[in-house]
Amino acid sequence: MTIAAGAPPTHNTPADLALGFLTGGVIGASLTVFIGGCIVERAPLIVTGLVLPAVYGLVFFLATLPRRAREAAVVPRTALAVIESLEAVGGETSDVPVRFELSVAPDDAPAFRVEIRQDVNLVELPDYRVRGVVVVEYPPDRPWKTRIVKRPTPQWEERAAVGQVDSVPGPAMKSDPTGGCFGGLLTLLGLLLGAVAVLVLFRADLFDSHEGDSGAPRPSVSSSSSSTSVVTSARGTVTLGPGQSMLDEGELRKAVESLTQGADERQALTVVVQDGLLTVVFSPTGATTAAFDPRSLPYDRVPGLVEEARTTLGVDSPQSWQLTADGVTGSLTLRVMVTGGGGTGMLEADARGKVLRRSGS
Structure with a gap:
């Protein structure tokens, strides 16, 4: 070429x-x-x-x-080259990137000028100087990929020691084209x-009011001065404001309905009620897992069940409570857990709020 x-x-x-x-x-x-x-x-x-x-x-x-x-x-070609200029361009390690401008003089092809960037060890950097002759290799069809041979053969090392290379005029080819x-x-x-x-x-999928074909509502957030509701395809939560409780009259019913409005067919896998927080885990559409209508909870019995758990399970100084409703057993089951300084206790009831069993610490 x-x-x-x-x-x-x-x-x-x-x-x-x-x-x-x-x-x-x-x-x-x-x-x-x-x-x-x-x-x-x-x-x-x-x-x-x-x-x-x-x-x-x-x-x-x-x-x-x-x-x-x-x-x-392609077999690389070996040649002598003279360093026209060199400049360290950065680096904080033992190998420093150096920009070389070389005039390359092959034995059987026209000479050319090329600019390359190659890492040089700090210890070896003094070996390279302007007008110094070095041994290089390059693909004959891509001379801009010229590289300096750091450990040439004895024959080429001897040639570089005694050889002279004339400068090549004109623009230099770039080894790192942009x-x-x-x-x-x-x-x-x-x-x-x-x-x-x-x-x-x-x-x-990204903007419509429904995700895919499942009919599940897209994630939405609504808030008022008293509560905040967050609904996604898999979960819904209601957080009450300061001074409010899910045990207040009608508060739990209102919270559940805020998560299920406009989605009459949605079923729940689990409903978790705490003093100021309601969490509903919805059943995936078409799933065969045991699910129930979250609106079927015995709302009127929840405050009484919580109070009964606080006073009859032997938990001293009860500090927190949590009601969990699920249909894993095939029918709706309510479990009220109370935690206090003296341990924990749990009360279990059926779908109508009738107490089935108690267990205390």
Whole structure:
């Protein structure tokens, strides 16, 4: 291959620009779908955000495998070069990145000028000086990938010690080509378009009032001066304000209805009631697990059950209580646990609030 002296390689080819645009699109799409999936709690979107860059990387690896195999099969050429200039460009370790500008003089090809960046150990840095002759290797078809040989063979080491290399005029080829402003703009454009494409394709999952086809309401938050409600597809919570309790008349019923309004068919796996907090874990649509209608709780019996647990279970100085309702046994069961300085106790009742058994510390 004939190398014109000082002729820089061609960068920013259409293939390079297209690759930069595609890479930006994959990055934008992956980040958008992953973050969106986390926000709306959709596992398929999260998995897509993780798998997409991996698939793209695999396709890129396979697509470039033949080219890299051809490049690896090229036997590098060895030549003498003179250091026109050198400059350390940073580094805080024992290996310092150094920018070299070299005039390379092959034995059987035209000389050329090239600029490279190569790590040099601090101990070896004094061995390199301006107008010093070094041994280099480079692929004949890619001379801008020239590298200084740190441990040349004795024959080439002797040639470098006594040889002289003339400077090559003209611009230097770059070993680290950059995509330029236009390439960077194309990558940014691809990133933005990838994000927009995800928002358009998955708008039903990200923005609609229902998630997919399940009919479950999207996450929503509502608040008032007295309580705050948070509802997602799997869970709903109501937090009361200061000075309020779920044992107040009508408070528990109102809290449950605030989580189930507009969703008459929704069933619950578990309902947990504490003094100022209600948590309802909803049953997935179509699931065959034991579930119940959270509105079927015996609201009027809850304050009495809590008071009975506080006074009859032998717990000294009861400090907190918790009522748990579930249908694991096939029918609705209420369990009231009381905790105090003297231990814990539990009272169990049926769906009508009738006490079935007691256990204390």
